[in-house]
Amino acid sequence: MEGKEAVDxxxxxxxxxxxxxxxxxxxxxxxxKCAVELRIADIIHSHGCPITLSQIASGIDSPSPDISCLARVMRLLVRKKIFVASPQSDGGDTLYGLTHSSRWLLQDAEMSLAPMLLMENHPWFLAPWHCLSRCVKEGGIAFEKAHGRQIWDFASINPEFNKIFNDAMECTAKFTMRAIISGYKEGFGCVGSLVDVGGGTGGVMAEIVNANPHIKGINFDLPHVVVTAPEYPGVCHIGGDMFKDIPKADAVFMKWIMHDWGDEDCVKILKNCRKAIPEKSGKVIIVELVLQPDGEGMFDNTGLVFDLVMIAHSSGGKERTELQWKKVLEEGGFPRYKILKIPALQSIIEAYPE
Structure with missing residues (x-):
């Protein structure tokens, strides 16, 4: 018993x-968030080498930064391997440098997670998380419970919120598209025309066409979205509603669209996709998470968290396992599919009408 009690x-x-x-x-x-707001990674990067706390403090936009407070924040971030600390053998001040992780916090870098980090940790985006238990008890939309209206309506009346959201989506699109362009070269090779459903102002389609000049690109989104879209070579903009009709093309491309919607709405979108593509040679290219609840991959834990993000921030959407994708695809008219891994949080799901 003593051994069991000790174990217990x-x-x-x-x-x-x-x-x-x-x-x-x-x-x-x-x-x-503190490190991003103070631009600590950018300050270190600007020196081109590891620097002391005093040098970091001198780069902070403040006449009298609290170095003791800064040291305590950095101690935690070093422990978490966001930054690296190198004590000097001669007894000099410790030098702080960047890691592969903190390079994703550089605000001036082309590839950065800083805008998304600021969005997810903003009080507007944190408030719905406090409504998770209410969602379990009552159902409904967490964002609406927290703010009195759904996220898209809130964005339409709040320019600051809209900018925070759009900046975050733009930053994630950059590195996701890099993974798609590099990891899906052959997939675009046989596509003559491609329509990006929910493509915003067309930046994603422009990248695809730039890397695949043979493709005739169609950027498709709501009329009030595409009316502000800039001109891109090889890309035309069409306004409309994906729940009603989708422009015809050899293939349909959708990146992080379907996770915003429940199964019934996804089936409606897929049925319209099937009408838009050739019966025998057409395909739908879906860029989404494929949940692996028991997976050990580097993004598998994050995938489960993103599913809760969809409860907190979407209007009924969710991330899906392969079985859940299979069900939605079959009901939408796509009985055959294959999943392609790319170096990103998401995968590519190629779906075919027969």
Missing amino acids: EGAMIQGQADILQYMFHFADSMAL
């Missing part, structure tokens, strides 16, 4: 440590 006690203490760690995971996120 040790397990209970470990359980306590685990819950405390999970309880304060928000502090990791807030420390990252």
Whole structure:
């Protein structure tokens, strides 16, 4: 019994440590937000080498930064391997440098997660998370419970919110598109015309056409969205409603569109996609998460978190497992599909009408 009690006690203490760690995971996120707001990664990067706390402080936009507070924030971020700290053998000040992780916090870099980090940690976006238990008890939309209206309506009346959201979506689109262009070269090779459903102002389609000049690109979104779209070589803009009709093309491209919608709406979109493409040679190219609930891949934990993000921030959307995708695709008229891995959080799902 004594051995069992010792084992149980040790397990209970470990359980306590685990819950405390999970309880304060928000502090990791807030420390990252602090680093982005202070542009710490950019300050270190501008020197071209590791620098001291005093040098970091001198680059912060403040007449009197609190170096003691900065040191404590950096201590946590070093522990989390966001930055690296190198003590000097001669007793000089510790030098702080970048890691592969902190390079994603550079605000002046082409590939950056800084805008998304600022969005996800903004009070507007954090508020719906406090409504998760209400969603379990009552159903409904978390964002609407927190703000009195759904996210798209909120964005339409709040320019600051809209900018934060659009900046975040733009930053994620950049590195996702890089992964798609490099990991799906052959997939675009046999496509003569391609319509991007929900393509916004056309930047994604412009990248695809730039990398595949043989493609006639069609950027398709709501009329009030495409009316502000700039001109891109090889791309035409068409306004409309994907729930009513989709422009005809050899293939349909959709990136992070279907996760915003429930199964019934996704089936409607897919049925319209099938009408838009050739019966025998057409295909739909879907860029979305494919959840692996028991997976050990580098993005599998994040995928499950993103599914909760959809509860917090969407209007009924969700991330899906392969079985859930199979069901939606079959009901939408696409009985055959294959999943292609790319170096990104998402995968490419190629779906065929026969």
